Amino acid sequence: MTIIAFGSRSLRERPDQNQIVDRAFRIFLKECQNYGLSEKIIVFKHGAAPGADILMAAYAQDILKLRPIPFPAKWDDWRDLPDKKVLIKYRDEKAYNSLAGFNRNQEMIDSGFDAALCIRMPGKSSGSDDMIDRIKQLKKQPLMIFHVNGAHEWV
DSSP, rough: EEEEEEEEEGGGGGTTTTHHHHHHHHHHHHHHGGTTTSSSSSSEEEETTTTTTHHHHHHHHSSOOOOOEEEEEEEEEEEOOSSSHHHEETTTTEEEEEEHHHHHHHHHTTTSSEEEEEEEEEEHHHHHHHHHHHHHHHOOEEEEEETSOOEEEEE
């Protein structure tokens, strides 16, 4: 089974972050069978963002003994943007491509997957919400959204 994993950057601020990731994976793997999927992950892809992405990649590597495949956003690549004035933003006086995260999300989806796991914190998470919306539009691959309070939903 090939999965893509993503989630909120703010997960890295929680002292119980590793327990949250472990619980999310255990539920995800157990319930994948309800969708006719194997509980064995063969390919693990992630967005390489700080927080949930990196924490889940570490879990996949250390606990599941997988070699995670990162899909980092190309924040420094703005050469081919259609409207540089609108799409180049500045953070700490350094220019970056404001669409890079969304482009990375589409690249992960286009690479193919059987299921997706999102660990979602309360509050704003535009990258996670973008991925959720893109996966919902496909209407074929199951997505489990794990909320840090322990609740989860499949969409």
